[in-house]
Amino acid sequence: MTPEPSALPDDLLAPDAVRDPDAAAAVLRAHDPVHWSAAHRAWLVSRYDDVVAAFRNPALSSDRVRPVMSSSDAPSDDPTQRILGLMSEWMVVTDPPAHTRLRRLAGAAFRQQQIAAMEDRIQALVDELVDAFVADGGADLVAGVAYPLPATVIAEMLGAPAADRDRFRAWSDELALVAFGAGGDARADRHERALRGLEEMVGYFRQLVALRRREPGDDMLSAMLGDDQDGLSDDELVGMCALLLFAGHETTTNAIANAIRLLTADPALRDRVRDDPALVNPAVEEALRLVGPIKVLVRWVVEDHELRGRTIRRGERVYLLLNGANRDPERFPRPDAVDLARERATHVAFGRGIHACIGAQLARIETRIAVGTLLRRLPGLRVAGEPAYLPTIASRAQESLPVVHDGSAVGSRP
Template sequence: MTPTDLPDDLLAPEAVADPAAVAAVLREHDPVHWSPTHRSWLLTRYDDIVAAFRNPALSSDRVRPVLARREGRGPSAEHRVLSLISDWMVVSDPPAHTRLRRLAGGAFKQQQIAAMGERIQALVDELVDAFLTTGPGDLVAGVAYPLPATVIAEMLGAPRADRDRFREWSDELALVAFGTGGEARADRHARALRGLEEMAAYFRDLVADRRRDPAGDMLSAMIAGESTGPGDEEGLTDDELVGMCALLLFAGHETTTNAIANAVRLLTADPALRDRVAADPDLVAPAVEEALRLQGPIKVLVRWVVADHDLRGRTIRAGERVQLVLPGANRDPERFRDPDVLDLHRERNQHLAFGRGIHACIGAQLARLETRHAVGTVLRRLPGLRVTAEPDWIPTLASRAAGSLPVTFDAAPVGGRR
């Protein structure tokens, strides 16, 4: 099979439906594949992607080069959107990234996240109570979305009632951040800009309120964060805090919603496996890790090439883009035994669902905690849980997201709140 015969479009219907299958073909036949459709290199092997995370020739500062290319074209919604997100931590390199991550890190200390377990469980039980009352329906709308949206709202010190506004803003931004497929949306940058500007105004007011009256929330912790480096004497600026809140809102609920829905879908596909995990709390954590490996919430991470380098006989040149295709890495048979099997006893499950290195997801432990509580609870409290229709996968390049997950369960729920 020649490179021109290989699947090239990660937004084609078959790739949206089963990204792992498309990635497997690329991994076997052309693991460093130039995609004319995406105008970028697609990497699909585990070792290559791990190396890419620490390769200085591959930069996360991938928005500013796009802005530079647009210089002279005049003002536009696209230019304004890119300008607003160009300083976000996830699209920055050291030293800017190092400073932002250090100042935000105090709000994500492991012991602080672990202490949230009781509150997260209470929220999950509340959502499952409501889901039981309304009967079978959409698990995304009933549990997978509102849980992380409520958690991130509480962590930022925002009213819980605002979580629906959060979703609107996040959905608009996803049109740009995740790369949409299907019918092109000519207004996507305009919609994203409106959402970003509304979100920025909202968080600017919240930042001002917390500066006047600190509370026990994440935003107050970031405001009070210690400055330990030169130029950090005043900590995060208001603009940086607003950007951090917007990033945490977007990444904090989008990723976890997808993780919960994808894990439930995988675990309910095999009734025997579902019932084993439902009956044994000790199996929930390894089940979630396998779900993250097999059907992680993020499909593609993008890097900008800043220096020429060779990989597997291909020359990757400065100014090009590289896409790290995580479904290829996480099912690489050279790294994982029986890679397509959900193995509850898999050893050294060092998957890449949350990235690796300095840009590893800062909220990974929180996402894991929420997903474990949600998955363990719905399997235990909704006996016989099963998906009634294939999810309507949202056609985006970066995100493995189901717009809905229709489920049903046996009529007589057993168990109950812990």
């Protein structure tokens, strides 16, 4: 039982909560699992059963950008308003029936892309990055591997030239300043910078959409064109490309970095996973559960309802604490331990229901290949220092991941 706290965690951007988000979630889960946060003016829901039920609850809407826009007094040309306008049509912030149509068309593209068939290409990219990381005497695994890999994969899937990879990464970074609720950022121009990046990105994707309408290929963007009657409009295609880039980049970068930190903290566990390829997949699933890339998902309340004796009212927000749910002792025995025999995929790292992450399979494949390759090719891999997580509400992101390894024994490609 979590000890009775002197005060319940209320601010997810407080230094203690950023440094150890799981400890904060544990206190809330044990003592106030439906907690009204004055700091965020939102309900913090932290138990597994409540989080899973919330994904199916029609009183909780994913259409959470437009209400923020409409409640703001800022003029329409305000940078923040313009960014929100660009994001408001994203599939992840819509409800049925619009969401149903967008997801069906995007899902068809993912199936056509045959994500599982991409493993050889992803393995080749990982090996190239590890080669360069070792050759450069690299010390930061985020900059060297975890960060560039997913942007490269998404760029290739969308049919963008390899020369544009760095632009994709920069756009994703600028958007992350806004989309993940960054705190403690004294840069007053962060929204203006993000807007410039987004507008550049939108222009780029419009050109790419026009090209694929004229010259369809075997890429994901061509697959999303659909037919004339029910295909995506140019605006919808641009929004889908932006979403796939951002979600696919940020989430997978965090998943890889967090998994490496977790699995290398115990040398015996690290070596066990390294020596048995069959254990890489369950190890990644445990990493997703314990240190998943997303801590919080936001829902907008559209209908009054009760939860554990609390009245959740229309117009309020609910923060679903995925990290709290994924360590709930009522759902997971020994919840804070890495258990490679644990039942797979019952965690909620990628959400659940109609809004479950459509790119979860791709993120899993990239993370599994990256983690397995790094453990195999960098013997004795270990992290130097404590984690320095970025101060965001939603994302569990490490700005850097300094590592050391037995460089004289770098493994070769398979």
